[in-house]
Amino acid sequence: MQKYYIKTFGCQMNVHDSEKIAGMLKSLEYEETNKKEQADIIVFNTCCIRDGVEQKIFGNIGDLKRLKKQNPNLIIAICGCLSQQNGRAEVIKQKFPFVSIVLGTHNLNELKNYIVKFKQTHKRIFDVWEKEKAIDENVEMFRTSNYNAWVNIMYGCNNFCTYCIVPYVRGRERSRKMEDVYSEVESLVNNGYKYITLLGQNVNSYGNDINDGKTTFANLLKLLTTIKGDFRIKFMTSHPKDLNDDVINVIATEPKICNTIHLPVQSGSTKILKLMNRNYSREQYLNLIKKIKQAIPDVYLSTDIIVGFPNETEEDFLYTYTLIKEVNYGGVFAFMYSKRTGTVAEKMENQIDEKIKNERVNKILKLSKSLIKQQNKEMCGKTFEGIIEKELENNKYLAVLHSGKNVIVESENSLPILSFQNIKITNNEASQLFGVINN
Numbered sequence: 492m493q494k495y496y497i498k499t500f501g502c503q504m505n506v507h508d509s510e511k512i513a514g515m516l517k518s519l520e521y522e523e524t525n526k527k528e529q530a531d532i533i534v535f536n537t538c539c540i541r542d543g544v545e546q547k548i549f550g551n552i553g554d555l556k557r558l559k560k561q562n563p564n565l566i567i568a569i570c571g572c573l574s575q576q577n578g579r580a581e582v583i584k585q586k587f588p589f590v591s592i593v594l595g596t597h598n599l600n601e602l603k604n605y606i607v608k609f610k611q612t613h614k615r616i617f618d619v620w621e622k623e624k625a626i627d628e629n630v631e632m633f634r635t636s637n638y639n640a641w642v643n644i645m646y647g648c649n650n651f652c653t654y655c656i657v658p659y660v661r662g663r664e665r666s667r668k669m670e671d672v673y674s675e676v677e678s679l680v681n682n683g684y685k686y687i688t689l690l691g692q693n694v695n696s697y698g699n700d701i702n703d704g705k706t707t708f709a710n711l712l713k714l715l716t717t718i719k720g721d722f723r724i725k726f727m728t729s730h731p732k733d734l735n736d737d738v739i740n741v742i743a744t745e746p747k748i749c750n751t752i753h754l755p756v757q758s759g760s761t762k763i764l765k766l767m768n769r770n771y772s773r774e775q776y777l778n779l780i781k782k783i784k785q786a787i788p789d790v791y792l793s794t795d796i797i798v799g800f801p802n803e804t805e806e807d808f809l810y811t812y813t814l815i816k817e818v819n820y821g822g823v824f825a826f827m828y829s830k831r832t833g834t835v836a837e838k839m840e841n842q843i844d845e846k847i848k849n850e851r852v853n854k855i856l857k858l859s860k861s862l863i864k865q866q867n868k869e870m871c872g873k874t875f876e877g878i879i880e881k882e883l884e885n886n887k888y889l890a891v892l893h894s895g896k897n898v899i900v901e902s903e904n905s906l907p908i909l910s911f912q913n914i915k916i917t918n919n920e921a922s923q924l925f926g927v928i929n930n
């Protein structure tokens with residue numbers, strides 16, 4: 492059997508797209524290998540969110556020359572956000588003559604046809620579609636994420652945050668029909684998946700494009716909780732401007748929905764938020780957090796931060812720093828602003844020095860670490876729901892809380908693997924959490 496090797500760069504959305512790529516390759520009778528030296532076809536599923544990622548991918552493509560020399564029949568395909576970006580397919584074509592196929596985000600599902608065609612003609616294929624097409628519901632997937640399943644509920648983004656390349660490479664928002672999402676989730680639950688993570692760039696605007704009064708994110712969540720079975724729902728990403736009371740209420744009242752919200756703030760300064768076109772102020776964001784914490788007292792909040800956006804002064808940065816402290820996030824993903832071609836921020840004056848960006852990002856990482864340390868301490872004595880992942884050794888199990896934190900659970904009684912349990916945290920020695928069952 493011929494072998495495939497897929498390398499995924501970037502976000503969860505891409506990880507899930509790679510499951511679709513794997514599905515196509517399986518249907519062409521390829522099997523997976525995790526050694527690219529053994530592969531007959533190599534697919535890079537790329538990202539372009541920051542320049543660093545882009546440069547790394549170009550470096551990685553360059554490295555494939557060696558493998559192509561060793562195996563002239565090797566097929567190399569590059570797809571995803573980087574190849575969708577204006578002009579990049581041409582760059583790949585010129586710079587890397589050993590690449591066989593390049594396609595973008597809108598024609599990902601064509602990969603199978605392109606491979607068949609390439610094998611027949613041995614002519615290089617470069618095809619990137621400018622516009623998104625209707626959602627294709629007939630995709631084969633080969634899931635690779637254990638008991639977690641990713642489910643796209645929508646594609647694209649309409650927000651045009653001024654730093655962000657995503658709306659240019661993923662197109663406008665298109666929502667899947669509620670009944671299609673329902674069928675997929677139902678069959679996943681029937682097949683034993685325990686966590687269903689709903690994916691969209693901005694899940695809270697789910698249904699806006701359908702605009703029938705029924706297709707909303709809150710209604711979708713409610714509908715999915717009617718599916719029978721022992722499973723939990725997560726979702727990402729939420730945009731603060733669109734996270735409404737209905738959604739907060741569903742999360743607060745539905746036990747099947749995890750109390751975890753990834754709510755990127757990006758900056759704590761109203762001035763910078765305005766320049767970013769985020770459509771909320773520091774005060775509005777903090778009020779939203781207050782509301783969420785009141786409705787869902789044990790909520791686990793995480794965020795994304797960009798430091799060094801053009802015009803960010805020390806004072807602006809301090810606003811971000813103090814906001815992180817005030818919200819007391821469980822997880823902070825901090826990035827240095829990276830200029831993206833074609834975005835509004837690319838043209839802004841007062842770009843910030845790399846050295847300053849670096850200092851600021853490190854300050855945030857340090858702060859985040861100290862917050863987490865303190866939070867872990869405060870978890871002692873409290874009870875959290877999690878899943879029993881595996882047995883470790885005599886009477887010890889590894890559990891994963893909905894927040895993603897690992898806990899070593901001691902239990903005299905045997906615990907079913909992949910069962911949900913309430914776990915009381917008893918100790919957190921050397922940042923490892925320990926607990927007991929408290930159902």
Ligand code: 5AD
Nearest residue numbers: 654655755795796797826827828829
């Ligand atoms: N520079 C730095 N970070 C960015 N992000 C998006 N675009 C950029 C950029 N140009 C970050 C945002 C977003 C996350 C997925 O990546 O914080 O939420």
Ligand code: SF4
Nearest residue numbers: 648650651652655657
């Ligand atoms: Fe980018 Fe903003 Fe859309 Fe997120 S909401 S994908 S940051 S434009």
